[in-house]
Amino acid sequence: MTNAHPSLSPEDIERLKAPARRASIYRIFSYFSPLLLLLLWELSAQAALIDRRFFPPPSAIAGTAWDMIVSLELFDHIGATLRRVGVGYAMGAIPGVLLGLLLGLSAPLRRVLGPIFAALYPVPKIAILPLILLIFGVGDASKFVVIAIGVFFLMFYNTLGGVMQIPQIYLDVARNAGATRFQTFRRIALPSALPSIFTGLKLAAGSSFIIIAAAEFLGARSGVGFFIWASWQTFAVSRMFVGIVVISAMGYLTILAIEALERRFVPWSKH
Amino acid sequence: MNMAVSQTGRNPVAANAAAAIEVRHLVKAFYDASGDRITLAATDVNFTVKRGEFVCIVGPSGCGKTTVLRILAGLEQKLSGEVRIDSTTPPAMVFQEASVLPWLTVAQNVAFPLSLRGVSAEKQRGRVNELLELTGLTEFASAYPHQLSGGMKQRVSVARSLVDDRDVLLMDEPFGALDEQTRLTLQQELLGIWERTGKTVVFITHSVDEALTLADRVLVMSPRPGTIVADLAVPFERPRDVVEMRRDKRFWDLTYEVWRLLAASPEH
Numbered sequence: 153m154t155n156a157h158p159s160l161s162p163e164d165i166e167r168l169k170a171p172a173r174r175a176s177i178y179r180i181f182s183y184f185s186p187l188l189l190l191l192l193w194e195l196s197a198q199a200a201l202i203d204r205r206f207f208p209p210p211s212a213i214a215g216t217a218w219d220m221i222v223s224l225e226l227f228d229h230i231g232a233t234l235r236r237v238g239v240g241y242a243m244g245a246i247p248g249v250l251l252g253l254l255l256g257l258s259a260p261l262r263r264v265l266g267p268i269f270a271a272l273y274p275v276p277k278i279a280i281l282p283l284i285l286l287i288f289g290v291g292d293a294s295k296f297v298v299i300a301i302g303v304f305f306l307m308f309y310n311t312l313g314g315v316m317q318i319p320q321i322y323l324d325v326a327r328n329a330g331a332t333r334f335q336t337f338r339r340i341a342l343p344s345a346l347p348s349i350f351t352g353l354k355l356a357a358g359s360s361f362i363i364i365a366a367a368e369f370l371g372a373r374s375g376v377g378f379f380i381w382a383s384w385q386t387f388a389v390s391r392m393f394v395g396i397v398v399i400s401a402m403g404y405l406t407i408l409a410i411e412a413l414e415r416r417f418v419p420w421s422k423h
Numbered sequence: 424m425n426m427a428v429s430q431t432g433r434n435p436v437a438a439n440a441a442a443a444i445e446v447r448h449l450v451k452a453f454y455d456a457s458g459d460r461i462t463l464a465a466t467d468v469n470f471t472v473k474r475g476e477f478v479c480i481v482g483p484s485g486c487g488k489t490t491v492l493r494i495l496a497g498l499e500q501k502l503s504g505e506v507r508i509d510s511t512t513p514p515a516m517v518f519q520e521a522s523v524l525p526w527l528t529v530a531q532n533v534a535f536p537l538s539l540r541g542v543s544a545e546k547q548r549g550r551v552n553e554l555l556e557l558t559g560l561t562e563f564a565s566a567y568p569h570q571l572s573g574g575m576k577q578r579v580s581v582a583r584s585l586v587d588d589r590d591v592l593l594m595d596e597p598f599g600a601l602d603e604q605t606r607l608t609l610q611q612e613l614l615g616i617w618e619r620t621g622k623t624v625v626f627i628t629h630s631v632d633e634a635l636t637l638a639d640r641v642l643v644m645s646p647r648p649g650t651i652v653a654d655l656a657v658p659f660e661r662p663r664d665v666v667e668m669r670r671d672k673r674f675w676d677l678t679y680e681v682w683r684l685l686a687a688s689p690e691h
């Protein structure tokens with residue numbers, strides 16, 4: 153309940169609350185708006201506006217998906233992909249954030265080490281996948297590593313950018329208040345960079361699913377990417393779409409989860 | 424930071440035993456490597472601030488007054504000269520712009536210096552509540568800075584600078600960005616706080632009016648490279664009423680005097 157304000161009429165209070173309420177309605181709609189695209193697809197396929205061999209209607213795909221859910225086949229693949237993305241993501245994000253903070257705060261480190269990262273960053277992660285498979289084998293380790301590399305650079309550069317934008321005055325405040333170097337790192341640099349870190353986390357989540365799909369095409373016996381590739385090889389188009397939808401949904405839900413964390417941990421920035 | 428501490432007491436150069444701050448022949452210059460240019464920010468700055476005194480430094484923008492204050496705070500290195508702060512605690516600073524940390528609530532902002540020192544949560548709460556009371560922020564304790572007006576934010580800055588009870592308060596145009604009415608209110612509040620706490624205050628402003636309202640003494644600085652060109656006593660009795668004192672003819676005489684000095688100091 154809102155605190156009582158006797159000088160305001162109920163209508164005034166309603167008007168006052170309206171924008172906040174509208175914002176929460178928009179949020180609910182934002183979860184469902186992608187469904188509109190599915191509806192359009194279903195109708196076009198039913199009306200034979202698009203070729204059903206390549207674009208089976210979502211209802212048919214849903215039927216295939218249901219069979220796979222019942223047989224639990226789908227969950228094995230989802231589990232395998234999630235584990236790879238989860239571990240690789242953590243392996244890339246944690247050092248990415250720490251090094252971003254460190255280089256952001258230390259000009260000498262940035263000048264000396266910065267060019268190394270700048271030189272490595274443009275290498276396409278997919279292009280070095282064969283090399284990583286060679287080194288780490290076709291098991292999960294190679295998937296962890298390729299995702300970690302992709303995530304690392306996004307987190308590193310976003311964190312670095314966030315730290316570089318810290319207004320000097322916050323650092324002055326910390327210094328005048330008697331902060332140690334570590335306290336400045338933890339109490340000033342980290343929170344100032346949090347909005348950029350969250351932007352990085354979202355970008356990295358999206359690119360993790362791109363990378364894992366490609367990695368599982370090439371060298372895996374499980375996972376949603378493997379499943380899409382295997383379906384292609386047997387021309388099981390419906391199953392292929394199930395894979396595509398599942399991996400897209402996984403990416404989408406991950407980003408929603410990160411946004412929820414962002415609202416929780418960055419309450420001072422506006423959304 | 425450490426600079427201020429290392430400069431405390433000991434050295435008997437201080438002629439006046441009651442001097443809290445002594446600045447002798449202070450020179451500050453900046454070097455711009457890309458243009459290979461040296462800019463002299465302040466030159467041969469001399470002044471003394473007695474313990475418990477409220478001193479305002481007034482001067483045109485760019486005259487180096489902020490630089491002098493930052494050197495006192497240990498945030499900037501002097502080029503030459505002597506700076507002596509006789510205190511067991513480093514000076515606390517209130518900054519020009521919004522220096523309130525946006526990711527902390529009002530109460531957390533005020534508690535910030537204490538929290539760095541590992542003061543117990545209970546002690547922090549007690550002290551913070553005192554200061555929120557003193558600065559009229561009690562009901563905003565759990566608000567975030569983006570929910571506050573400019574005046575409220577500067578109240579938070581003032582409260583934060585007082586929380587760990589340091590002897591010397593350095594204020595860098597803390598009310599410069601506020602509207603006139605808010606500024607007057609905060610000036611009155613600051614005077615009240617100063618009278619109760621007996622801090623030594625060095626207050627930078629470009630407003631002659633503000634300097635005369637607050638200070639025991641006004642130091643007038645020349646344009647860059649800044650140096651102190653006059654040291655005027657402000658005779659109004661305490662406690663002061665920031666509105667009432669404007670009826671006093673001496674206020675306007677002094678205003679005229681300071682303006683004359685500012686206008687007369689040579690442009691470089």
